[in-house]
Amino acid sequence: MNLRVPGPTPCPDPVLEAVGQQMINHRGPEFAQLIGRVTADLKAVFETENDLLILTASGTGALEAAVVNTLSPGERCLVISVGVFGDRFAQIASAFGADVRRLDFPHGTAADPDAVRKCLRDGPAISTVFVTHNETSTGVTNDLEALSGVIKGEFDKTLVVDGVSSISSVPCPVDRWGIDLAVSGSQKGWMAPPGLAMVSVSPRGWKAVAAAKMPRVYFDLAAAKQALELGQTPWTPALSTLYGLQRGAALLLEEGMEAVYRRHAEIGAHTRQLVEGLGLDLFADPRHASNTVTAIKVPPGVDWKALSRTLRETHGVELAGGQGPLSGTIFRIGHLGWVNAGEIDQVASALEASLASLQALPSVPARSS
Amino acid sequence: MNLRVPGPTPCPDPVLEAVGQQMINHRGPEFAQLIGRVTADLKAVFETENDLLILTASGTGALEAAVVNTLSPGERCLVISVGVFGDRFAQIASAFGADVRRLDFPHGTAADPDAVRKCLRDGPAISTVFVTHNETSTGVTNDLEALSGVIKGEFDKTLVVDGVSSISSVPCPVDRWGIDLAVSGSQKGWMAPPGLAMVSVSPRGWKAVAAAKMPRVYFDLAAAKQALELGQTPWTPALSTLYGLQRGAALLLEEGMEAVYRRHAEIGAHTRQLVEGLGLDLFADPRHASNTVTAIKVPPGVDWKALSRTLRETHGVELAGGQGPLSGTIFRIGHLGWVNAGEIDQVASALEASLASLQALPSVPARSS
Numbered sequence: 001m002n003l004r005v006p007g008p009t010p011c012p013d014p015v016l017e018a019v020g021q022q023m024i025n026h027r028g029p030e031f032a033q034l035i036g037r038v039t040a041d042l043k044a045v046f047e048t049e050n051d052l053l054i055l056t057a058s059g060t061g062a063l064e065a066a067v068v069n070t071l072s073p074g075e076r077c078l079v080i081s082v083g084v085f086g087d088r089f090a091q092i093a094s095a096f097g098a099d100v101r102r103l104d105f106p107h108g109t110a111a112d113p114d115a116v117r118k119c120l121r122d123g124p125a126i127s128t129v130f131v132t133h134n135e136t137s138t139g140v141t142n143d144l145e146a147l148s149g150v151i152k153g154e155f156d157k158t159l160v161v162d163g164v165s166s167i168s169s170v171p172c173p174v175d176r177w178g179i180d181l182a183v184s185g186s187q188k189g190w191m192a193p194p195g196l197a198m199v200s201v202s203p204r205g206w207k208a209v210a211a212a213k214m215p216r217v218y219f220d221l222a223a224a225k226q227a228l229e230l231g232q233t234p235w236t237p238a239l240s241t242l243y244g245l246q247r248g249a250a251l252l253l254e255e256g257m258e259a260v261y262r263r264h265a266e267i268g269a270h271t272r273q274l275v276e277g278l279g280l281d282l283f284a285d286p287r288h289a290s291n292t293v294t295a296i297k298v299p300p301g302v303d304w305k306a307l308s309r310t311l312r313e314t315h316g317v318e319l320a321g322g323q324g325p326l327s328g329t330i331f332r333i334g335h336l337g338w339v340n341a342g343e344i345d346q347v348a349s350a351l352e353a354s355l356a357s358l359q360a361l362p363s364v365p366a367r368s369s
Numbered sequence: 370m371n372l373r374v375p376g377p378t379p380c381p382d383p384v385l386e387a388v389g390q391q392m393i394n395h396r397g398p399e400f401a402q403l404i405g406r407v408t409a410d411l412k413a414v415f416e417t418e419n420d421l422l423i424l425t426a427s428g429t430g431a432l433e434a435a436v437v438n439t440l441s442p443g444e445r446c447l448v449i450s451v452g453v454f455g456d457r458f459a460q461i462a463s464a465f466g467a468d469v470r471r472l473d474f475p476h477g478t479a480a481d482p483d484a485v486r487k488c489l490r491d492g493p494a495i496s497t498v499f500v501t502h503n504e505t506s507t508g509v510t511n512d513l514e515a516l517s518g519v520i521k522g523e524f525d526k527t528l529v530v531d532g533v534s535s536i537s538s539v540p541c542p543v544d545r546w547g548i549d550l551a552v553s554g555s556q557k558g559w560m561a562p563p564g565l566a567m568v569s570v571s572p573r574g575w576k577a578v579a580a581a582k583m584p585r586v587y588f589d590l591a592a593a594k595q596a597l598e599l600g601q602t603p604w605t606p607a608l609s610t611l612y613g614l615q616r617g618a619a620l621l622l623e624e625g626m627e628a629v630y631r632r633h634a635e636i637g638a639h640t641r642q643l644v645e646g647l648g649l650d651l652f653a654d655p656r657h658a659s660n661t662v663t664a665i666k667v668p669p670g671v672d673w674k675a676l677s678r679t680l681r682e683t684h685g686v687e688l689a690g691g692q693g694p695l696s697g698t699i700f701r702i703g704h705l706g707w708v709n710a711g712e713i714d715q716v717a718s719a720l721e722a723s724l725a726s727l728q729a730l731p732s733v734p735a736r737s738s
Contacts, residue, residue: 001393008392008608019609020389023377023562024370025687056564057587058425058604064587088586096584187605193392195425195564195607215465215584217457218426218433235427236556238564239377240388240609318394 001312004347005320006136006165006293006334008187008194011244015191018247019240026239032231038242039228041249042198045257046167046182048174050200053224054245056238059164059185062197064092065219066160066181070128070205072213073097077128078119078157080111080147084137084323085162089130096214101126107138107326108295110288113146120155128158128208134166137323139284139295139332141170145177152178158208164188164197168252169264169292169336180205189264189292191251191337192244196237201225248337264291267335267344274348275333278355283330292336295322297329299355304328307354314357315350370681373716374689375505375534375662375703377556377563380613384560387616388609395608401600403615408597410618411567414626415536415551417543419569422593423614425607428533428554431566433461434588435529435550439497439574441582442466446497447488447526449480449516453506453692454531458499465583470495476507476695477664479657482515489524497527497577503535506692508653508664508701510539514546521547527577533557533566537621538633538661538705549574558633558661560620560706561613565606570594617706633660636704636713643717644702647724652699661705664691666698668724673697676723683726684719 003010011019024030035054043052055062067089071077076099079090086104093100103119105111111131120126129151134141144161151157160181163172167182169189174182180202187194201209201221209221217223223234252260268291272282275296283295298304304321308331311317322330333347372379380388393399404423412421424431436458440446445468448459455473462469472488474480480500489495498520503510513530520528529550532541536551538558543551549571556563570578570590578590586592592603621629637660641651644665652664667673673690677700680686691699702716 001391003392003394005394005396007605008395010392016389016391020385022370022385023372023379023556025372025374025689026377026563027374027689028681028687056425056427056607057430058606060604061426061430061587092586095586185605187392187608193607193609194395194605195610217461217464218430218588235429236376236554236563237427238425238562238607238610239556240562240613241564241607244609312397318397320394320396 002317002343002346004334004343005318006332006336007185009191009334009337011191011193012251012338014251015244015247019193019244021243023239026236027232034242034246035228035231035233038246038249041253045249045252046174046200047176048200050174050202051225052198052200053221053228054233054237054242055197055199055219055224056195056235057197058194059183059197060088061219062183062185062199063088063162065199065221066183067092068096068212068214068216068219069221070158070160070181070208070212071096071098072211074099076101076124076126077130078103078126080116080129080131082109082111082132082138082140082142083107083135085135086132089162093130108140108283109285110140111142111147113143113150116147117150117154120150126157128160130160132162133172134170134290134292136165136293137326139290139293140288141166141290142288144172148177148179158204165292165336169260171261174200180208186241186245189336190245191248193241195241196245264336267339267341268294270341271333271335271344274344278348278352292334294333294335295330296333298331302355302358304331306358310354310358311350315354317347317350371686371712371715373703373712374687375701375705376554378560378703378706380560380562381620381707383620384613384616388562388613390612392608395605396601403611404597404600404602407611407615407618410622414618414621415543415569416545417569419543419571420594421567421569422590422597423602423606423611424566424568424588424593425564425604426566427563428552428566429457430588431552431554431568432457432531434568434590435552436461437465437581437583437585437588438590439527439529439550439577439581440465440467441580443468445470445493445495446499447472447495449485449498449500451478451480451501451507451509451511452476452504454504455501458531462499477509477652478654479509480511480516482512482519485516486519486523489519495526497529499529501531502541503539503659503661505534505662506695508659508662509657510535510659511657513541517546517548527573534661534705538629540630543569549577555610555614558705559614560617562610564610565614633705636708636710637663639710640702640704640713643713647717647721661703663702663704664699665702667700671724671727673700675727679723679727680719684723686716686719
């Protein structure tokens, strides 16, 4: 199966071999070595000297951790949303009682730094800004450097970034861009299975944590930091996934992050070129097209479910549909982590053949009752 | 390494082979089949017709899910605690604003159903009772059938049970005992890696969920139920661990649950007999000794850290220390999941040799400054 959803991504053999290793005592010296090594490698990829904590959860769990550790009920925050994952930050912050102000941009477009400036200048005072770096649902990469220049540089807010599908695949220098909390997930560019998420916390971020009053136990980042100082996690960690994450992060560093970023940029451009060559329409603003996931409009008259089935069953290609409001109107090709140009070529051939077969055939009539 | 901590437990080879399998699309038909099969097998072991939801989290995450889905801030609940994990229920409920009434029993003893009756009869009205079935920190198994007879049978309260280290190893018939929410964890008797936790929810439990106002997004059980109806999870699940859990649960059902329970009862008795044969003191009330974990008093004059190191480095045996207030005063042998009598024999031999070597040697003098 050519698995090209934007996570889980395929795992290279050395990662799968690592994942299949036997359990160890998560309170013993062997584990302390393991988590120390993984944490150091993750920090190298995050380009940060901040604390970095590994949570046993999906990426959404780490988004929740980032919210409940930085806000108090009633506290005013700004969520910049360009899609489903920006909306998720807002959903979590609202559920836990924050006073959420939203700045939404149309699906397929990126956040506009000028609009953010205007919002922070003219709107009510807010403490914390949440922003998605790479919006997996629309295939848009926000210009985080420019956004941070406004949010941190001009207004000095606490900055929380969803880097789930960007960090490890496209540059996201956490310290250089002044990101107070940055979140990623093991099943993305890290080439490891899902089940672990990571959060880096700056000294400014820890001040927010100390002041934040939203309730938290499982996602208590201060508890995670305290446990890490003993070479542990507060709760039993997803060991197999951690073995895989260790190997995946090591593979990235062996390849070299500059080479990893170049590979993703080239494959992103290659994907967009092939898709347009098929006469399909890209969904994202080309100036902000993501190099980890490409969103494509479902052509008129084509049923995504039928296309997806043909791709899977006839061609062994697994792509992702649209999420939430974009369900049925776009589909997505994931090209992050363990991916090469040949695999994208195969996706394009399969798409071409599947679309031809679907458009040549009359649609299946609804079954009469 | 003879890993005998009370979780993570060693995984049999077929489980590790399953864990090492390649990723699949978690929104595709293959995943729907997988989660359907695992869920059915887990329900068979839980002995329940209730809904059963699989969360990507440690056991503590599922304890938090059980709390925040059944209570509202300010709501009065009763937590029955016989150790660290009972305390954790109380910690979570307090953190999220519940009015927590506690009924604590001394470490090493079990909860007394008569005391629970008195508490529910004479105390203020409460809605929900939280109880630990098997207390991993002290090696005590509460008489849950008798407790449920009081809590459900006499007082008709919502009953939430931490069965993390009991379900799949000792009988815990969820429907027969009227458990509204029952929690377990993949790294215990299920013989799978840590990273997944399961919660069953009765119709009465769903009524509590509908009324509960504590904030939740990642641990929203209603969202998990809705996703499961589509053969999915709301957030990307820990796939590798799920592969392992599927295989582990299938192995349990192949062995037959009666045989699994008999094996654990025999190995529990065998462990206690060997430990007492070495002249060591058991920590738990023998009438309520756990068949999944045995707690032992650290003999006078022995340093647990030194004993642990000798066991590990000289004999390849990994045991667990005491947790929280019991740190340094007890240690624990895990005997749940993939375990046989010979492995416990080796633990006993290693203990005998290690204690002999430690007591024969003078203690290492503190390094002078």
